[in-house]
Amino acid sequence: MTSKEKFMLYVYDGDYGLPSINSECIKALLYCSIIEVPVQIRTLNNIKFCTFYSGPCFVHKNLSFKSSNDIVLYLNTLNYNLNVNLNPKQKSECLALTHLVQAKLRSVLEFQLWIDQRNLEEFTRIWYGRALPWPFNSILVKRFKENAINLIESLYPSDYNTEVIREDLQTMVTDCLSSLSTRLGTSNYFFGDKPSTLDIVVYSYVAPLIKLPLPANSFNGCVTLWPNLVRLIKRIDAKYLPGLPKESKYIKIRETTNTSDEEVSYVAISIFTLSAVTLVFGFAITRGIISSRYF
Amino acid sequence: MPGPLVERVSLEFEAQEAWPKDVKLFQPYEIEQILLPDNANCLAVQALLKMCNLDFTVEFRANAEAMSPSGKVPFIKVGRFVIAELEGIVQFINGKGISLTDKLDIEEKADLRAYMALVRNVIENAELFICWIDHETYNDVTSIRNGSVYPWPLNHFRNREKRNQVIKKLKVLDWYNKTLPEVHEEMANCCEALSVRLDQNSFFFGDKPTELDALVFGHLFTILTTPLPRNDLANIVRNYPSLINLVKRVETKYFNREDGKNI
Numbered sequence: 001m002t003s004k005e006k007f008m009l010y011v012y013d014g015d016y017g018l019p020s021i022n023s024e025c026i027k028a029l030l031y032c033s034i035i036e037v038p039v040q041i042r043t044l045n046n047i048k049f050c051t052f053y054s055g056p057c058f059v060h061k062n063l064s065f066k067s068s069n070d071i072v073l074y075l076n077t078l079n080y081n082l083n084v085n086l087n088p089k090q091k092s093e094c095l096a097l098t099h100l101v102q103a104k105l106r107s108v109l110e111f112q113l114w115i116d117q118r119n120l121e122e123f124t125r126i127w128y129g130r131a132l133p134w135p136f137n138s139i140l141v142k143r144f145k146e147n148a149i150n151l152i153e154s155l156y157p158s159d160y161n162t163e164v165i166r167e168d169l170q171t172m173v174t175d176c177l178s179s180l181s182t183r184l185g186t187s188n189y190f191f192g193d194k195p196s197t198l199d200i201v202v203y204s205y206v207a208p209l210i211k212l213p214l215p216a217n218s219f220n221g222c223v224t225l226w227p228n229l230v231r232l233i234k235r236i237d238a239k240y241l242p243g244l245p246k247e248s249k250y251i252k253i254r255e256t257t258n259t260s261d262e263e264v265s266y267v268a269i270s271i272f273t274l275s276a277v278t279l280v281f282g283f284a285i286t287r288g289i290i291s292s293r294y295f
Numbered sequence: 296m297p298g299p300l301v302e303r304v305s306l307e308f309e310a311q312e313a314w315p316k317d318v319k320l321f322q323p324y325e326i327e328q329i330l331l332p333d334n335a336n337c338l339a340v341q342a343l344l345k346m347c348n349l350d351f352t353v354e355f356r357a358n359a360e361a362m363s364p365s366g367k368v369p370f371i372k373v374g375r376f377v378i379a380e381l382e383g384i385v386q387f388i389n390g391k392g393i394s395l396t397d398k399l400d401i402e403e404k405a406d407l408r409a410y411m412a413l414v415r416n417v418i419e420n421a422e423l424f425i426c427w428i429d430h431e432t433y434n435d436v437t438s439i440r441n442g443s444v445y446p447w448p449l450n451h452f453r454n455r456e457k458r459n460q461v462i463k464k465l466k467v468l469d470w471y472n473k474t475l476p477e478v479h480e481e482m483a484n485c486c487e488a489l490s491v492r493l494d495q496n497s498f499f500f501g502d503k504p505t506e507l508d509a510l511v512f513g514h515l516f517t518i519l520t521t522p523l524p525r526n527d528l529a530n531i532v533r534n535y536p537s538l539i540n541l542v543k544r545v546e547t548k549y550f551n552r553e554d555g556k557n558i
Contacts, residue, residue: 067469092488093406100412147467154464157366179405 007032007039007060009071010053013131016211017237017246020055021127023109026204027068028056033240034195035080050136072197083196090191094198097183097190101198104176105205107151108169108219112209114148115162118216130250166218173222177206181226188235199236207233213248314391315374318351320344321359322369327443328357331521332422337369339381339513344371345549346504347393357444382411385506395505403500407507410492410499414507417485418514420470421528424478427461428471431524475527482531490535497544504545511538512545 009032011025019029032039044055057064058071065071075081083091113124128144129137156165180202189195190202210223210233224230237244284290322337323329329337344351351371356362363370363379370379378387388394396404426437441457442450465471473481489511498504499511515538518528532538 069469088491092491093409095484095488096406096409096413096492099416100409103412103416150463151467154460154467157460158364175408179408182401182405183409 005061007037007058008042009039010042010044010049010055010057010059012055013043013045013249014244015127015131015248015250016213017244018207018211019241019244021131021208022055023106023204023208024068025056026207027200028058028071030200030203030236030240031068031072031075031082031197034200035075035082037075037080045131045133047133047136050133054140082200085194086191086196090196093183094191094196097180097198098201100176100179101201101205104172105209107155108173109205109208110148110151111165111169112214112217112219113212114145115152115165116214116216117162119214120145122215123212127250170218170222173219177222177226177229181229184228184232186228189232195236195240199232202229203233203236207237314349314393316350318349319354319372320351320369321354321356321362321372323359324355324357324444328440330437330440331426331517331523332419333360333368334521335419335422335514335517336367336381337513338517339510340369340371340384342512342545342549343381343384343395343506343509346395346509347388349388349393381506381510395503396500398503399500399505406492407500407505410489410507411510413485413488414510414514416468417481418518420465420468421478421482421485422514422518423461423465424470424473425523425525425528427458428465429475429525433458435524479527479531482528483534486532486535486538490537493537493541495537498541508541508545512542515539515542516546 009028011020011029012022014020014026018026019033020026029041031037039058042049044050044053053059053064054066056068056071057066058074060074063074065074072082083094086094112119114120125141128141131137132140152165156168159165159168184190187193190198206223206229209217209219210230214220281290285292320337320340323333325334341351341353359368359370360366364377365379365383367380370377371384373387376387378384396407399407425432427433438454442454445453462471470478493499496502498508500507515532518532519539519542
């Protein structure tokens with residue numbers, strides 16, 4: 001196989017036990033991993049890749065595919081089909097539930113990462129800022145944020161209050177997760193003992209909700225109410241995505257900046273003390289409370 | 296003066312009261328203004344109310360969209376309440392103790408939710424795509440109908456504004472860059488899934504209709520009966536006789552029209 005005939009997959013970096021930070025990238029990665037496509041995975045973390053590709057991007061020969069949906073359709077033509085064993089009824093259910101997840105959980109995740117002001121400033125922006133090279137970090141953050149705003153605006157054309165939207169999303173996510181949990185029941189995967197595309201879609205939206213350490217994570221508790229969904233995520237982690245480091249690659253840098261923050265504050269304290277003492281003495285001397293023969 | 300709590304309690308009491316006589320459903324003008332996706336949603340709500348045996352009168356307003364609390368048509372006015380869109384209306388009627396789905400078990404309810412999302416995500420987006428993105432349909436039908444209630448030159452501005460909104464929506468949902476054959480394929484997949492779910496039953500969940508039947512009826516009936524320069528969506532739906540039969544069944548049973556003469 002020459003280098004042109006190899007399958008290449010370009011994705012954004014993962015963290016916190018996630019294969020990638022981006023849901024579309026997770027779908028593509030997980031699909032390739034489950035069906036065992038011999039794919040070479042490249043992380044979009046240098047300027048050269050970021051200039052030519054945006055995640056996820058699947059390259060084979062001269063063809064490139066830019067969304068997980070197109071990637072799956074292309075792999076299906078090469079006989080890598082995950083849903084081939086489903087009967088028509090299961091296929092129909094799989095399609096319907098996929099759209100349910102897509103419609104409800106995607107907007108929740110985008111809201112959490114990009115609309116919630118605290119999460120955006122304290123987590124998302126910092127994470128992307130460190131994981132991607134300059135200037136792509138700021139360009140992509142801007143693009144993703146715009147996308148999320150458009151998504152929420154198209155769902156709620158007349159609501160501008162984030163709190164109202166958050167409440168509505170909360171009921172939506174509860175409904176959706178309870179439907180999924182009922183449908184999953186006690187089985188290993190949604191359709192028997194083998195994963196299907198539905199399991200992948202569910203993983204790609206639920207896993208980030210559970211795993212990302214967002215400062216204001218009001219939806220995290222929602223997922224843990226359904227232990228069978230959490231078990232599904234752990235099952236997929238153990239079987240198809242082994243060896244992902246749980247701890248963060250980028251949080252270490254954050255910790256060091258935190259300690260340096262404290263050092264800075266010691267310096268500040270000593271400067272303040274010094275200036276306060278000088279002020280007091282200066283005041284005392286000008287008023288003549290303290291006198292010395294030197295001045 | 297009653298405090299806010301009393302006000303709220305009285306509102307809740309009123310919400311639980313029986314269905315009043317003067318319920319109004321607001322929607323755009325059917326003959327000259329309404330567009331395919333809006334018409335489908337309005338018809339779905341009408342079907343739902345008829346399935347629940349609730350009286351209402353239809354009011355036509357040129358600016359129904361701007362009057363609606365969620366910015367989307369249709370909406371109903373019940374006493375002091377104004378509720379928009381099918382999902383909201385379903386929830387509101389459930390609050391009054393009227394439900395089409397109380398006999399379903401949890402698994403069926405999960406299914407119901409999933410298929411509703413499927414119809415909303417695929418059929419509605421396909422309709423929006425045909426109406427606003429396809430140039431032939433946009434120029435010949437959509438721009439004329441959507442602008443019909445505004446004087447020149449406001450109609451052009453309103454058309455452009457609305458089109459930009461739709462494009463923005465379809466872009467984030469990854470529909471904008473689809474080609475026409477891809478849209479057809481999505482539509483066919485969706486119809487296939489629906490007809491498999493329907494199987495040989497008279498309605499999606501046994502022999503009683505649910506809001507899913509209302510939604511599917513609204514969309515498919517509108518697709519089948521609306522004359523457009525491009526009738527490819529209707530041709531796709533016609534490949535699924537069980538869905539056509541469902542549409543005919545709902546039409547004769549709840550709209551008292553002649554047996555599917557238009558379909």
